[in-house]
Amino acid sequence: xxxxxxxxxxxxxxxxxxLSAREAGAASVLLADRxxxxxxxxxxxxxxxxxMGIFRQELTGADYAARWAAMxxxxxxxxxxxxxxxxxxxxxxxLLSGRSGVEELSFHALVLAAGCREIPIGALALxxxxxxxxxxxxxxxxxxxLQGLSLGRRIVILxxxxxxxxxxxxxxxxxxxxxxxxEQRNHCGGLLRNYHQCIEAYGIPLLTRTTVSCIHGEGRxxxxxxxxxxxxxxxVQPCDTLVTALGMIPERELLRPLGEALPPWVFLxxxxxxxxxxxxxxxxxxxxxxxxxxxxxxxxxxxx
Amino acid sequence: MSxxxxxxxxxxxxxxxxxxxARHLTSYRLRCALVEAREDVCTGISxxxxxxxxxxxxxxxxxxxxxLCVQANRSFAQLCAQLSVPFVRLGSLLVSYGPRGxxxxxxxxxxxxxxxxxxxxxxxxxxxxxxxxxxxxxISSALLAPDTGVTDPWALCYAAYENxxxxxxxxxxxxxxxxxxxxxxxxxxxxxxxxxxxxAVLNCCGLEAHRVQELxxxxxxxxxxxxxxxxxxxxxxGPYVRHVIFQEPxxxxxxxxxxxxxxxxxxxxxxxxxxxxxxxRAVTPEGLDFLRRTAARVAPGLELNQVIRAFGxxxxxxxxxxxxxxxxxxxxKGIHSFTISTPCPGLWSLIGIKTPGLTCxxxxxxxxxxEAAAYVGKDxxxxxxxxxxxxxxxxxxLDSAARRALVQANPAYGxxxxxxxxVTEGEILDAIRRGAVTLDGVKRRVGxxxxxxxxxxxxxxxxxxxxxxxxxxxxxITQDGPGSPLLGGGGT
Numbered sequence: 001x002x003x004x005x006x007x008x009x010x011x012x013x014x015x016x017x018x019l020s021a022r023e024a025g026a027a028s029v030l031l032a033d034r035x036x037x038x039x040x041x042x043x044x045x046x047x048x049x050x051x052m053g054i055f056r057q058e059l060t061g062a063d064y065a066a067r068w069a070a071m072x073x074x075x076x077x078x079x080x081x082x083x084x085x086x087x088x089x090x091x092x093x094x095l096l097s098g099r100s101g102v103e104e105l106s107f108h109a110l111v112l113a114a115g116c117r118e119i120p121i122g123a124l125a126l127x128x129x130x131x132x133x134x135x136x137x138x139x140x141x142x143x144x145x146l147q148g149l150s151l152g153r154r155i156v157i158l159x160x161x162x163x164x165x166x167x168x169x170x171x172x173x174x175x176x177x178x179x180x181x182x183e184q185r186n187h188c189g190g191l192l193r194n195y196h197q198c199i200e201a202y203g204i205p206l207l208t209r210t211t212v213s214c215i216h217g218e219g220r221x222x223x224x225x226x227x228x229x230x231x232x233x234x235x236v237q238p239c240d241t242l243v244t245a246l247g248m249i250p251e252r253e254l255l256r257p258l259g260e261a262l263p264p265w266v267f268l269x270x271x272x273x274x275x276x277x278x279x280x281x282x283x284x285x286x287x288x289x290x291x292x293x294x295x296x297x298x299x300x301x302x303x304x
Numbered sequence: 305m306s307x308x309x310x311x312x313x314x315x316x317x318x319x320x321x322x323x324x325x326a327r328h329l330t331s332y333r334l335r336c337a338l339v340e341a342r343e344d345v346c347t348g349i350s351x352x353x354x355x356x357x358x359x360x361x362x363x364x365x366x367x368x369x370x371x372l373c374v375q376a377n378r379s380f381a382q383l384c385a386q387l388s389v390p391f392v393r394l395g396s397l398l399v400s401y402g403p404r405g406x407x408x409x410x411x412x413x414x415x416x417x418x419x420x421x422x423x424x425x426x427x428x429x430x431x432x433x434x435x436x437x438x439x440x441x442x443i444s445s446a447l448l449a450p451d452t453g454v455t456d457p458w459a460l461c462y463a464a465y466e467n468x469x470x471x472x473x474x475x476x477x478x479x480x481x482x483x484x485x486x487x488x489x490x491x492x493x494x495x496x497x498x499x500x501x502x503x504a505v506l507n508c509c510g511l512e513a514h515r516v517q518e519l520x521x522x523x524x525x526x527x528x529x530x531x532x533x534x535x536x537x538x539x540x541x542g543p544y545v546r547h548v549i550f551q552e553p554x555x556x557x558x559x560x561x562x563x564x565x566x567x568x569x570x571x572x573x574x575x576x577x578x579x580x581x582x583x584x585r586a587v588t589p590e591g592l593d594f595l596r597r598t599a600a601r602v603a604p605g606l607e608l609n610q611v612i613r614a615f616g617x618x619x620x621x622x623x624x625x626x627x628x629x630x631x632x633x634x635x636x637k638g639i640h641s642f643t644i645s646t647p648c649p650g651l652w653s654l655i656g657i658k659t660p661g662l663t664c665x666x667x668x669x670x671x672x673x674x675e676a677a678a679y680v681g682k683d684x685x686x687x688x689x690x691x692x693x694x695x696x697x698x699x700x701x702l703d704s705a706a707r708r709a710l711v712q713a714n715p716a717y718g719x720x721x722x723x724x725x726x727v728t729e730g731e732i733l734d735a736i737r738r739g740a741v742t743l744d745g746v747k748r749r750v751g752x753x754x755x756x757x758x759x760x761x762x763x764x765x766x767x768x769x770x771x772x773x774x775x776x777x778x779x780x781i782t783q784d785g786p787g788s789p790l791l792g793g794g795g796t
Contacts (some may be wrong), residue, residue: 034723051414059409084720095704097728099715102708120758122613125535127589130615132783132790136760143764149778150792214589219787230402258542 011040013270014113016286039065053280128215164245255303307474318345322508324669330471341480361416388695396452521647533591622656724755
């Protein structure tokens, strides 16, 4: 069979897209995600601030995801969880792989809702050693919130994006010492709300116009050199953990074999289209992409 | 107190040289062992290099280096086929932008001809530019060496290790050599918890090789390491050049090397700095600056925002030493040729084997193993020796039908853990079975964390698989051996 709509990624955008594609008349919708559960990055977000736009309520990310997951579960949407979409071809076929098998399928329209990845520290190509104890903020959030792991005690956060700010608070709440949040711009990168609630309220220093210029430590990280960009002054800040919140890159590598121009049957939404600051806009964009994809699929089916 | 373990030949050091020496020892009818200080092999010099298989046109005619390099290059494809290691003969271009570089091109061409390197050609600037349109215009001449290749140095080291082990070489890990001495007709080695006796010893201890030799002999050669930095660019940058590119600068000093890797990325480097007192593999600001500056000049279209990692390497430069009072002082100029020191009968020390050490590792191993086997009088061939090392399945290299069949037989090969490099749970479990005990050990064997996200998605899953397979708590898992726990910080 040929699926009307294949949705890659079951986070906020993908779940909304799958539901709206069904509502818009797609007869068969397949929703695939590499994680074992629905929700993408949301289940690891245990803080509130999600859902005011859509549910008129302050929810945690996990609760926000759970509401959508319940709707997806109740709808006739086929799920492939713990399953990775390996590749796409220009003739609208996809190769999926999971523990249950390798599956090759064809589809009429594709919604790419694959989210984004975090810019890793490697991209900065910093001088110094390459010790253990360096995590991206989202990775740290997943390891702490979903797996209950303890990453370190004395923490420096590089970059003041929202996930970095949220993690600063979380580290402070669990008794870690957050030595500094380091930001090269002259202002906080995250939402003002997060600055007040996560940094200011816990007395965590936000060092603007500052960056990490060297990493120290042979086995585990033992410190970073901080450089004040305006004066050029440097000093070593001891730490046993460095968390990076350097920004996000839309995850669009699957589209690479399809060429430069986006084929008309591909519909992008959520953070793999552009980086969003709140989840409600992601869900809304997912809904629109799902509708458009269903429309394309119906026309494509009629055209035979 | 442990009993003594008796072997005909013991290899000290599990880098490329040690693993290949061990591999070739198993081709004789003798008892051999490989002793490594760390928790795994391939953790020293061998872990970071340019991945280039050289032709031999850089080496002085008549030297061991030139002879081995030419010979090793010719048989490299066969070696990699036996050991299931990636190898691509991309060819290389040494590009010059002026009269000084042109002389180098000419000299290396003549040298290569004399050494017997096949297929060398001097190209005009226009011919070179046509082959490599991404390079800065103005090339004055270039040396094309079609036999230059790239390989996966980690895969090569692990393959030699696994092949040696499969052919009967005994392995002792976590066993740094602390005493080495001749007693009667044999050598007595103290290494970690073990005491070994051997008829012959091959010292392949890399940066520690001179120290190990000095356990039983006065200093002759010492290693003074240099440092080198590299930048890794993500896959879209891989095809920026089609050959390995060596840029020959007009000023004295080093040019830029661009290396398309076997996994489709692009490696820039090495820069070259003196060793100094800073940590051995630390990346230096000077090195990074050099790489960025020369890349902008030589490959102006290359987008450096595709960098996903910078890493440092060490180069073991050998220097002869002479006694001055109580101290041993190195000569001003390093030793250019491969240094194989034999200070006492039955001991061979490879001290300061640098470029083209990767290319020549198998040839050097064969040579040393042959000499040691003859020395202990056991150089009859081992009829059971199998030179081939099978590689566990690599789902990403299979077509969809074969991949489907593999996953049906073993579902772990269906679950993708590292999306960037398409590495499955099954491969990670294989890596652990093959000897990986750290995150880096898994990474170097099968690749999770080498890609554009640098492990931010998969590290915790690899951690979990390692902890379960080894039967320890995640807190005990290290990134790269003792002192590098992934979790919990320094424990203060």
